[in-house]
Amino acid sequence: MLRTEELTKVFRSDEVETIALNRVNLAVEQGEYVAVMGPSGCGKTTLLNILGLLDIPTNGKYWFDGQEVSQLSEVKRTRLRRGQIGFVFQSFNLIDELTIYHNVELPLLYMGVSASERRKRVSKVLEQVKITHRRKNFPQQLSGGQQQRVAIARAVISNPKIIFADEPTGNLDSVNGEEIMNLLSQLNSDGTTIVMVTHSPADADKAHRIIQLFDGHIVTENIRKAVKIS
Amino acid sequence: MKEVCLPFTDLKDNEIAEVEIRISERKRVLKYRIESFALAPPEKKKPGTNEKINLLREMIKAYDPDWELIQILDSNEGSNYVQLLYRYKK
Numbered sequence: 001m002l003r004t005e006e007l008t009k010v011f012r013s014d015e016v017e018t019i020a021l022n023r024v025n026l027a028v029e030q031g032e033y034v035a036v037m038g039p040s041g042c043g044k045t046t047l048l049n050i051l052g053l054l055d056i057p058t059n060g061k062y063w064f065d066g067q068e069v070s071q072l073s074e075v076k077r078t079r080l081r082r083g084q085i086g087f088v089f090q091s092f093n094l095i096d097e098l099t100i101y102h103n104v105e106l107p108l109l110y111m112g113v114s115a116s117e118r119r120k121r122v123s124k125v126l127e128q129v130k131i132t133h134r135r136k137n138f139p140q141q142l143s144g145g146q147q148q149r150v151a152i153a154r155a156v157i158s159n160p161k162i163i164f165a166d167e168p169t170g171n172l173d174s175v176n177g178e179e180i181m182n183l184l185s186q187l188n189s190d191g192t193t194i195v196m197v198t199h200s201p202a203d204a205d206k207a208h209r210i211i212q213l214f215d216g217h218i219v220t221e222n223i224r225k226a227v228k229i230s
Numbered sequence: 231m232k233e234v235c236l237p238f239t240d241l242k243d244n245e246i247a248e249v250e251i252r253i254s255e256r257k258r259v260l261k262y263r264i265e266s267f268a269l270a271p272p273e274k275k276k277p278g279t280n281e282k283i284n285l286l287r288e289m290i291k292a293y294d295p296d297w298e299l300i301q302i303l304d305s306n307e308g309s310n311y312v313q314l315l316y317r318y319k320k
Binding site for chain 1 (some may be wrong): 279282283285286290291298299300301302303304306312315
């Protein structure tokens with residue numbers, strides 16, 4: 001589903017050049033659940049942003065679902081993201097001015113889905129993450145765990161092929177964190193590919209494969225479970 | 231809940247932290263170890279990135295297979311050492 005070849009990202013300022021990713025070769029199969037670990041500043045989030053088409057590499061190739069996308073324009077990347085990719089961030093990234101219902105509905109509006117279909121899909125996904133009773137509330141009225149469940153609902157509303165999660169339990173206590181990890185595992189069991197950046201060994205344990213990054217390089221991979229293709 | 235956090239003093243190199251958990255009659259022993267690897271000989275202050283990475287890959291590959299790598303820990307800025315957290319597999 002994803003493949004990179006010699007993927008490199010360099011950040012340059014006036015005086016400093018930082019190589020965030022250095023010739024990363026990586027493949028992720030459909031239905032796989034991959035965790036990316038490594039010390040702070042090793043390039044985890046940079047890798048996730050490039051794989052999720054939020055950023056482009058400085059060098060190297062990247063194939064997303066068979067298409068080479070490493071140098072696509074912002075407009076083309078946005079088009080490709082819609083409906084194919086879902087994101088879950090550590091800080092939830094919900095829009096404070098919108099209700100839970102409208103936060104979750106937003107990706108469908110961008111995709112031009114009809115009002116009746118939107119209602120149907122939002123209701124279904126809110127039920128799936130057990131947050132229907134809070135649909136009229138605003139994000140700030142919810143706990144961190146509830147906000148992350150909403151963020152997951154928003155990520156899956158467009159039935160994406162893949163979800164990129166960046167420290168999804170980083171701002172949560174262990175009970176809420178466990179709930180979120182169970183939700184992600186359930187989505188993966190239902191066929192959604194997941195690539196997750198985490199500092200938590202317990203969260204990484206849920207993945208099929210753990211990739212360890214260090215100074216922008218993949219230093220080792222550990223296959224933990226077989227992938228079940230549904 | 232499957233995660234238990236136990237605050238204890240820092241492990242020294244090659245010390246093993248053993249945690250025994252009993253749930254009803256079931257006992258489970260978990261062993262953790264932190265290894266510090268030097269990424270350059272002491273006389274060499276700043277190893278090249280590729281040199282560092284190759285050394286780290288080799289050390290991980292050659293490590294006792296009864297132990298699995300759990301996490302590469304954050305190291306101090308400019309340090310030539312990297313700390314790896316391992317868990318006993320058996």
